[in-house]
Structures are given as structure tokens and as C-alpha cells.
Amino acid sequence: MARGRITDAVKNGRVLVADGAWGTFLHEKGLASGECPELWCVEHSETVLEVAQAYVDAGSDMIETNSFGGTSLKLAHYGLAARAAELNEAAARISRKAAGDERWVIASVGPTGKLLLMGDVTEQSLYDSFREQMVALAAGGADAICIETMSAVDEAAVAVKAAKENANCEVICTFTFEKTSRGDYRTMMGVGPVDAAKAATDAGADIIGANCGNGIERMIDIVAEMRSALPDAVIMVQANAGLPQNINGRDIFPETPDQMAAQVPALIRAGANIIGGCCGTTPAHIRAIRGCLRRY
Ligand SMILES: [Zn+2]
Numbered sequence: 001m002a003r004g005r006i007t008d009a010v011k012n013g014r015v016l017v018a019d020g021a022w023g024t025f026l027h028e029k030g031l032a033s034g035e036c037p038e039l040w041c042v043e044h045s046e047t048v049l050e051v052a053q054a055y056v057d058a059g060s061d062m063i064e065t066n067s068f069g070g071t072s073l074k075l076a077h078y079g080l081a082a083r084a085a086e087l088n089e090a091a092a093r094i095s096r097k098a099a100g101d102e103r104w105v106i107a108s109v110g111p112t113g114k115l116l117l118m119g120d121v122t123e124q125s126l127y128d129s130f131r132e133q134m135v136a137l138a139a140g141g142a143d144a145i146c147i148e149t150m151s152a153v154d155e156a157a158v159a160v161k162a163a164k165e166n167a168n169c170e171v172i173c174t175f176t177f178e179k180t181s182r183g184d185y186r187t188m189m190g191v192g193p194v195d196a197a198k199a200a201t202d203a204g205a206d207i208i209g210a211n212c213g214n215g216i217e218r219m220i221d222i223v224a225e226m227r228s229a230l231p232d233a234v235i236m237v238q239a240n241a242g243l244p245q246n247i248n249g250r251d252i253f254p255e256t257p258d259q260m261a262a263q264v265p266a267l268i269r270a271g272a273n274i275i276g277g278c279c280g281t282t283p284a285h286i287r288a289i290r291g292c293l294r295r296y
Contacts, residue, residue: 002101006170007206010234010273015293018062018238018276019055020286036078038070041090052098058283059290062104067091071129073112085136092140107142116154130162138167146172148211151187153199160203172236173200176213177222185222193222194229209236212278215243216263220270227271237272241280253280257288264292
């Protein structure tokens, strides 16, 4: 395989560029709110391919998949639980087509929305739902499974195990943090960056980090905490384009591509190895980050 392993590329000293937001991009291309995004992998596969291709063209080293809500537990909201394997395999095939042999496909796996703590779901059915999704993503050609936007460490650990035990892929696990009134960072379930990163690592994750929730400025603090506790970890960040400003009831992410790229050197100094975008980021943001790394 020309591209090798992501972790080996990082250990050889490369800083890698991931991709940017998918959801908003698909909405721009006509996905209606209330529609199942993953269904577009079969019903509008050319449009999904355009999103992946736009990030390839912008200079991403790795491309996600349109499968964030692709567990059967999530797809059940649309009456599509029985099509989980089909939709995830299609999602991976689309991104594989765009990524070619040179770039990695990192297959997106989001939270199920079910909390083990609340007894919403048993650990076994949570595991089974993740396993089904991950086997299908691997079958479609994913190089890595990217478990993201996690807030509960128990769910994240089940997801990491399901990936390690059933898909022959590297496993990424990123959490979403908010800044508290005390000035530290916690997930919605109250977990700090170091505990989250350690839990994911203990479960077997190859790459850990943070996505969504913050712009690069706050991600610098989060990465520095993770880096000091886990000096050898491979750390990935997918930051929003700044903190949202609510304008006429809509969240607007204010940072321009250049504003975001200007903070990238500090994020690397804090310890980030893989940098991409989340809410509010576009191919233009990724192109600016790529340009910054070329000069860095
Ligand atoms: Zn986001």
C-alpha cells in the first residue's frame, strides 16, 4: 500500500492534514434538514463524491466518509436500521474512490445517542451496532475508523474495541470538549481531555484527540494537556472555524481560512500531529491549512 499507516507517517515526522466539515457541505448541495445524510451515499452518491473530491483537491491527506450517523441505532430514527451495512459500505467506497491510493480514508463513526450510564442500551447491543458499521466501512475500503464527537468514555471505549476487534484498520478516537465556567475543559459527560485520551488509548485507539466544539485557539490548550500526559500519542484535531456567533437564530462560524491557518503553527507546537476542520470549515479552510504547513 503506497500510503502505509497514518501513525508511521506521523512517527516519520510528518504533520498531516485531514478534511473539513461534511454536514453543512451536503446541506449546501441540497440535503434537507430531517433527511438522513447517510442515505445520500446510495441515492445521491455523485454528490457525496463531490464533497470528498473537494477535500482531496484542497490538499487533505485523509478523507472522512459520510457515515457519522451510520450505526443501526442512529439509522433507526429514519427507519433505516436494516440498511446500516449497505449505507456504510457505500460511504467508504465513495471516499475510497476520491482518495485513490495516495490518501487515507478515515471512516466517520459518531455517537449513537444512547447512554450506557442511563441504561438506554446494553453494552452488547452498543458493541454489536458499532461492529456492524465498522465491518462495513472496512469492507468498503476504509484505512482507519474515525470515532468522533464522543463525550462518554464508556461509549468511546466500546466503539474503539469494536473497531480493533472486527476491522483491520487503524483506530482514531476524538472527543468534543467545552470550556467550563472554571476555565477547564470537559465533555458533555464531564470528562477532561487527559482522562478521555487515556481511556481511548487504554481501549486500544492508535490516534486520539479532539474535534468540534472549539476553534483552534482553545484546541491549543486541549492538545497541550493531552500531550503532557501522553508524550508518545498521535494527536488529531478537527477544529471549528472559531466559536459560533448566533446571528438571526443561526450559528455562524466566523474564522476565515487565513485566520484559522495563522493559528496552526501554535497548534503544532502544542503537540498536534494531524490537523483538520469541523463545523464552519470548507475546502478553502483546508487549503489554507495545507498552505501554512507547506511554509511551516
Ligand atoms: Zn463540528
